[in-house]
Amino acid sequence: MAEPIIRVEGLKWKYEGSRDWVLKGVDLEIHQGEFVGIVGPNDSGKTTLAMSLNGLVPNNYPGVMEGRVVVDGMDTREHSVAEIAESVGFVFPDPESQFLSMTVEEEVVFALENRGLPREEIEERMWWALELTNIPEDYLEKPPYELSGGEKQRVAIASVLAMRPKIIVLDEPTSMLDPIGKTEVIEVLTEMKRRYNATVIVIEHRLEDIAPLADKMVLVYRGTIPKVAPPREFFQDVDFLLEHDVFPPDVMVLANELRRRGLYDGPVPMTVDEAESIVRGILGRR
Amino acid sequence: MAKTVWDREPGEIRRPGTIHIAIMALLIGVGAVAGTFGSLSVPLGYGVTGFWPGVAVQAVGGIWFGMWGVIAGFLFPFISNSLAGAPLYVSFAYLPSNLIQGLLPAWAFRYFKADPSLKSGRDWILFLVFGVIVNNILGAAWAVTALQWFGLITVESVPLFFSGWTIGNGVPALIFGAILLKALSPLVVKHRSFVKGWWA
Amino acid sequence: MPTKMRRSLLGYLPVDSPIFSLHPMTRLLFLLIVSAYPMIVRLPELNVAGSIFMLALFRVSKVDLRVIKNYKMAFVNLFFVIAIAYTFFGGYNPDYRVLIELGPVKVCWENLRWAMVVYIQLIFAILIMIFFLSTMRERDIVVGLRALRVPFVLAYMAGLALRSIGLSIIDFNTIREAEKARALDLQALPFSEKVKKFGMYIVPLVALAIRRSDEVSNALDSRGFRFTGLKSGKRTDYILSKYRMTKLDYAVLAGMGVFLAGIILISIYTDWLALESSLLYRI
Secondary structure, X not given: OOOOOEEEEEEEEEEOOOOOOOEEEEEEEEOOOOEEEEEOOOOXXXXXXXXXXXXXXXXXOOEEEXXXXXXXXXXXXXXXXXXXXXXXXXXXXXXHHXXXXXXXXXXXXXXXXHHOOOHHHHHHHXXXXXXXXXXXXXXXXXOHXXXXXXXXXXXXXXXXXXXXXXXXXXXXXXXXXXXXXXXXXXXXXXXXXXXXXXXXEEEOOOHHHHOOOOOEEEEEXXXXXXXXXXXXXXXXXXXXXXXXXXXXXXHHHHHHHHHHOXXXXXXXXXXXXXXXXXXXXXHHHO | OOOOOOOOOOOOOOOOOHHHHHHHHHHHHHHHHHHHHHHHHOEEEOOEEOXXXXXXXXXXXXXXXXXXXXXXHHHHHHHHHHHOOOOHHHHHHOHHHHHHHHHHXXXXXXXXXXXXXXXXHXXXXXXXXXXXHHHHHHHHHHHHHHHHHOOOOOHHHHHHHHHHHHHHHHHHHHHHHHHHHHHHHHHHOOOOOOOOOOOO | OOOOEXXXXXXXXXOOOXXXXXXXXXXXXXXXXXXXXXXXXXXXHHHHHHHHHHHHHHHHOOOOOHHHHOOHHHHXXXXXXXXXXXXXXXXXXXXXXXXXXXXXXXXXXXXXHHHHHHHHHHHHHHHHHHHHHHHOOHHHHHHHHHHOOOOHHHHHHHHHXXXXXXXXXXXXXXXXXXXXXXXXXXXXXXXXXXXXXXHHXXXXXHHHHHHHHHHHHHHHHHOOOOOEOEOOOOOOOHHHHOOOOOHHHHHHHHHHHHHHHHHHHHHHHOOOOOHHHOHHHXX
């Protein structure tokens, strides 16, 4: 099998001044082109894990690190965040906290200017990213912080996509958005999956949206990774997830309940359509 | 001699980075807002006010963030005065005053190794002398001289503007400077934006 | 159809404002050059003409004149400060014509006249600043500075600083709402109480700024920004390349420069701009 693009080996991390390890010896391998969903309860270490993938941990936070993280051949302790940014794009939970410029256009081209790309290439990448994230042309001169929540996060994603990184990490990109904004961002993720063959790692609470997109699901729980599996296998044991404070989508809980009552013994459904056909099947048998 | 917050750990490498650019820009924002609050409360004209909390941001900015804080304190009154309607060259004229008001406490705390958390009487005295009294007297002296050069104030009104600047800066520097140093220094000295030397 | 607007530092400006046909560098230099006029010229008639010219520029540039109304109190306050400084602290000379005697204080015509000269001069200077702020966006300032070959990191810091003022205002309002919810309304308090309670605002404001600095720094690093001092390295200036200096820019710059040189030379070699030429000095 090909060498993983991300290799996390025995990663332990403790923030300065804290007694407890946030990550307690995490191992994880992610391959080129995989779409990975990371789930887990609050304060389980998901964000720290995400930040360790682009070097923010340990480069920008004082703390104690053991083990290592190698991303696209770069050991995160030996490379700066700016160097790792050549390979890893990072989308933060709060879109406003990541805006660095005064117009959408400047925001999207900022990283490309930093790389010193030719003007024509910057322009071509900007239009590509805007199109992929469905941002209209007349937004270019608008201040990004005046847009709606969903639009802001789409601009943030476009700014990262324009870098065309091999890896994109999205840390709870919908957590600060209203339902419409969440849907807009999920649509962008779906488009990314369909059209952009990068490695995408999404930390997300909306499992019903992420599960159908993901190639692999990772459960982070109290600084450990107790489960890594393809979605269908990952959600197979609903009780295990509930024990780890992860609440699977309703369709999966329904299928689990049907199994418990002896009405169904197949795999858990990933979508409402799949659940519907299961229920119809059961009703048809009766 | 006991270890102070200004001493480097063995092998400690400190370099200016994006955190310093960020803290400088954000300090300009805070200073402008605090400055505007003062400008609106007791205005004496030409940006001189009877109560200007912006000076607290200048003093603590220099103490905590070295030259980044000093530069922020140098620039934010220029922006806030301009937004409040001060003519460009009057704002320019104040720049040396704004520089000294942040630079002097920054230098004194480093030179005398005073604790920014104001833990001892010595720390308090150094803050009072260099962060409240001398810096503001020097700042006021320059500012009124500049205003007089521009012909914007008369020689006879110099004492009014001088005392207005000194008291209007000194009182908030003492009250808010001390509050900020006491409340936030324990956090700031552990933050990566804290500057032990002049730039990092 | 509603007019499309662009946000400036002080409000909004229609996108079809003629001011946008000028390069941001020209507009930045306008502030630097034209602001020098009232500093050199004291003659009230010329400063009144300058103020009228500025008001005309406001109109031509489609700036909403309500922006000037926001400075009404600043103008009134300035008037009183200057009047008091020049009448009560204006000094006395036996040659002066006394208008009113208030005990030991003599309000003299010569002092009052000087106050008027300074006030008119400042009005022109302030109108220039308001015009600049009403027609410039943060982006224009950054582009203007970059066009003037100011190192990218400095131009960028200027933009970030301007933006952080907006962020601090948002933070300030958030804190104020939180304090209001706990029954503390600073605006409703007398000044001495305001001073006492202001600490409750400034501490969280600075604490939020420190927290935000982490976010901004993380975002800068994550987008490949390398702090290399004043050297920009291989950075592309894509945004700057979207702007072109036109003949109009060169004409405006030449006009401003020639006018500045003209008033400097006239004030050095003639007494045409001397205060004695003013109508006020013939009264």
